[in-house]
Amino acid sequence: MNTHTAHIETPLGIAKVVSDTVGILEISVVDEKIEIENSEHNPQVLKECIVQLEEYFAGNRTEFNLSLTPKGTTFQQKVWKELNKIPFGKTCSYLDLSKKLGDVKAIRAVASANGKNPLWIVTPCHRVIGSDGSLTGYAGGLWRKKWLLEHESPVKQQSLF
Structure with missing residues (x-):
C-alpha cells in the first residue's frame, strides 16, 4: 500500500496526516519540530484533509467530510464510529459511550479503544470525559x-477547566 504524508502547523503543534489514495489513515500531533514540506503530488484526499483541518483551527468548520480508512480491530472501529456521532461542542462520558455500545462493563475496553484512535480531532476522542465531568x-x-x-x-x- 502506497501512503503519503503531509504536515500542518496547528495551535497545538505540528499535525502529521497520512493517507493512501482512498482515505485518511492517521492524523496525529507530533511534539518534535518538523520542517513542513508538502508535496503537490499528494492525493486529493490528503490535500482536502489539510484544508479542512486549517478551517477547523480557524474556527470555520464544525464537521469533517473526509474519506476515512483507519486501521483497527472490529471493536475499535465500533468505538470510533460512535465517537464520530458526538456533536461539535458537546461531550459524553466513557460510561455513556459504553452504554451506547450496549455494554456498561466494557468501559475500560472503550477507554482503551478511545486512546488508540488514529484520527486526531477528526474522530473526536477529545470529547469524551469522565462521568464526573473531569478531563x-x-x-x-x-x-x-x-x-x-x-x-x-x-x-x-x-476557561472551562
Missing part, C-alpha cells in the same frame, strides 16, 4: 484536550 486521559496531553474543548465550546469563556 481524563488524553494521548496528546490534557492541555491539548482542554484547548480543543474550549475551542469547540459554544460559549467562549475564560
